[in-house]
Amino acid sequence: xxxxxxxxxxxxxxxxxxxxxxxxxxxxxxxxxxxxxxxxxxxxxxxxxxxxxxxxxxxxxxxxxxxxxxxxxxxxxxxxxxxxxxxxxxxxxxxxxxxxxxxxxxxxxxxxxxxxxxxxxxxxxxxxxxxxxxxxxxxxxxxxxxxxxxxxxxxxxxxxxxxxxxxxxxxxxxxxxxxxxxxxxxxxxxxxxxxxxxxxxxxxxxxxxxxxxxxxxxxxxxxxxxxxxxxxxxxxxxxxxxxxxxxxxxxxxxxxxxxxxxxxxxxxxxxxxxxxxxxxxxxxxxxxxxxxxxxxxxxxxxxxxxxxxxxxxxxxxxxxxxxxxxxxxxxxxxxxxxxxxxxxxxxxxxxxxxxxxxxxxxxxxxxxxxxxxxxxxxxxxxxxxxxxxxxxxxxxxxxxxxxxxxxxxxxxxxxxxxxxxxxxxxxxxxxxxxxxxxxxxxxxxxxxxxxxxxxxxxxxxxxxxxxxxxxxxxxxxxxxxxxxxxxxxxxxxxxxxxxxxxxxxxxxxxxxxxxxxxxxxxxxxxxx
Numbered sequence: 001x002x003x004x005x006x007x008x009x010x011x012x013x014x015x016x017x018x019x020x021x022x023x024x025x026x027x028x029x030x031x032x033x034x035x036x037x038x039x040x041x042x043x044x045x046x047x048x049x050x051x052x053x054x055x056x057x058x059x060x061x062x063x064x065x066x067x068x069x070x071x072x073x074x075x076x077x078x079x080x081x082x083x084x085x086x087x088x089x090x091x092x093x094x095x096x097x098x099x100x101x102x103x104x105x106x107x108x109x110x111x112x113x114x115x116x117x118x119x120x121x122x123x124x125x126x127x128x129x130x131x132x133x134x135x136x137x138x139x140x141x142x143x144x145x146x147x148x149x150x151x152x153x154x155x156x157x158x159x160x161x162x163x164x165x166x167x168x169x170x171x172x173x174x175x176x177x178x179x180x181x182x183x184x185x186x187x188x189x190x191x192x193x194x195x196x197x198x199x200x201x202x203x204x205x206x207x208x209x210x211x212x213x214x215x216x217x218x219x220x221x222x223x224x225x226x227x228x229x230x231x232x233x234x235x236x237x238x239x240x241x242x243x244x245x246x247x248x249x250x251x252x253x254x255x256x257x258x259x260x261x262x263x264x265x266x267x268x269x270x271x272x273x274x275x276x277x278x279x280x281x282x283x284x285x286x287x288x289x290x291x292x293x294x295x296x297x298x299x300x301x302x303x304x305x306x307x308x309x310x311x312x313x314x315x316x317x318x319x320x321x322x323x324x325x326x327x328x329x330x331x332x333x334x335x336x337x338x339x340x341x342x343x344x345x346x347x348x349x350x351x352x353x354x355x356x357x358x359x360x361x362x363x364x365x366x367x368x369x370x371x372x373x374x375x376x377x378x379x380x381x382x383x384x385x386x387x388x389x390x391x392x393x394x395x396x397x398x399x400x401x402x403x404x405x406x407x408x409x410x411x412x413x414x415x416x417x418x419x420x421x422x423x424x425x426x427x428x429x430x431x432x433x434x435x436x437x438x439x440x441x442x443x444x445x446x447x448x449x450x451x452x453x454x455x456x457x458x459x460x461x462x463x464x465x466x467x468x469x470x471x472x473x474x475x476x477x478x479x480x481x482x483x484x485x486x487x488x489x490x491x492x493x494x495x496x497x498x499x500x501x502x503x504x505x506x507x508x509x510x511x512x513x514x515x516x517x518x519x520x521x522x523x524x525x526x527x528x
Contacts, residue, residue, distance in 0.1 A: 101159035118213020126193025131177035144241030150192035197366035210296030309356035321507030382453035
C-alpha cells in the first residue's frame with residue numbers, strides 16, 4: 001500500500017473516533033450557535049458523527065472506505081433534538097403559551113363581521129397604556145404594531161421588561177407621555193392576548209386553528225376602535241404605526257376620518273405590492289410544508305418550529321439592508337481556521353440561524369399565516385374598497401342572523417372558505433397597455449387615480465409619511481406614493497421624509513432603531 005493510501009486510511013480511522021453527537025443532545029440551541037464564542041462553536045460543528053442518512057450510507061458500504069468522510073450536520077441535529085424535546089413536553093399541554101407578559105384586556109361580547117364574511121362571536125383585545133388620558137379625552141395616541149409585535153411597546157409596572165419601542169415612548173420622548181395617553185394593542189389574529197387562531201371558539205370550546213376566518217387590516221382596525229369606544233375616546237389625537245402598523249394607521253384614517261386627528265405612517269404602504277406579497281408567500285409555503293403544521297391543528301402536539309425558523313430567516317433577510325450586513329459581517333466566517341461546512345459557517349449564516357432559532361417558538365405559526373395574509377390583501381384603492389364594501393353588504397344578513405340567534409349553516413361559508421385550484425397552471429397573459437402612460441401623460445412616479453380616490457377621506461388629515469432609502473421590504477418609493485396620492489387627493493398638510501442611506505443603513509428595521517431621525521420626525525410632527 002502506498003504512503004498516500006496509508007495516510008488516507010489513517011485519516012478515516014481518526015475521523016471514525018470523533019465524539020458521538022449524543023454528547024450534544026440536550027444542549028440549548030443558543031449554545032451551539034453562540035456568537036460570543038465562535039471558535040468553540042465551529043469546532044463542535046466539525047467534531048460530530050454522521051447521523052441517519054449518513055450512517056445508513058456508511059453501513060451499506062462498510063466493506064469499502066469512502067474517498068472522503070461524510071459531513072456532519074449539527075444544524076439538523078438541533079432541529080431533531082428540539083422536536084424530541086417538544087414531543088415530550090407536549091404531553092403536558094399545548095406548547096408554548098405565546099404570552100409575553102401581563103397586559104390589560106378588553107373583551108367584546110358583541111360579534112364582529114369581518115371583511116370576507118367571517119364572524120367572531122366575541123373577541124379579546126390585549127392592550128397596554130402609558131401616560132394619562134386628559135379630562136376631555138382628546139390626547140389619545142393609538143400605536144399600531146408590526147406583524148409579530150405584542151402590545152408591549154414600553155415597560156409597565158405590571159411588565160417591567162423593555163418594550164419593542166422602549167426608547168421612543170416616555171416623558172420627553174418622541175411619543176411624549178407627559179402630553180399624550182398612549183395605547184398599543186395586539187391585533188386580532190395575533191397570539192399575544194388578542195383573539196386569534198390559537199384562541200378557543202366559544203361555539204365549541206376548541207381552538208380555532210385554521211377554522212379562524214380570513215382577516216384584513218381594516219378588520220383589525222375596526223376591532224381596535226371597539227376598544228376606543230369602551231375607553232370613551234371619540235377621537236384620537238393621532239394614529240401612529242410602522243411597517244404593518246403604518247398600513248393600519250392609514251386604514252384608520254380612511255375608515256374613521258372624523259375620529260383620527262392626524263396620521264403617522266412609517267415604512268408602510270397604501271397597497272401591498274407584488275414583491276412583498278411574493279416574500280410573504282414563500283414564508284407561508286415554507287411554514288405550511290412543515291409536517292408538524294398539520295393543516296394548522298398542532299396545538300396539542302409538536303408545533304411547526306422548523307417551518308417557523310425558516311420563515312423567520314427569510315423575513316430577517318428582508319428586514320435589514322445589504323450595506324449594513326457588509327459592515328457587520330462582510331464575508332467573514334465564524335472560524336476561518338476550520339474547513340467549510342454546509343451548516344451555518346459564514347457569520348451572516350450564523351446570525352440568521354440564531355434569529356430563526358430564537359423566534360420559532362415565540363410566535364404562533366397560524367398567527368403568522370393569517371396576519372401576513374392580511375398584509376397581502378391590503379389595498380386602499382377605491383376599486384378594492386368598493387368591492388370589499390359590496391362583499392360586506394352581501395354578508396351582513398349572516399351577522400343579523402347570528403344576532404337573532406339563528407345557527408348558520410356551515411355550507412353558507414363554503415364559497416369564502418374553500419379554494420379550488422385551476423385544472424391548468426396559471427399562464428401570464430398580455431395586459432392592455434395604458435395609452436396615457438405610453439404617451440407620457442402619467443409619469444412613473446405618479447400614483448394611480450384609483451389610489452388617489454381611495455385616500456380622499458384623508459384629504460383634511462395632517463399626515464407624516466416616512467421612508468428609508470435602504471428599506472428593501474417597503475422601498476422608499478412606496479412612501480413617496482402615499483405622500484403624492486394624499487396631495488393629489490387634496491391634502492395640503494403632508495410631511496414626507498425619506499432617510500437616505502447616509503442617515504440609516506438599517507433597512508426596514510430602521511423604525512425600531514433610529515431614535516434620532518425616526519423619533520425626531522415623530523416628535524416634531526406630533527408637537528405641531
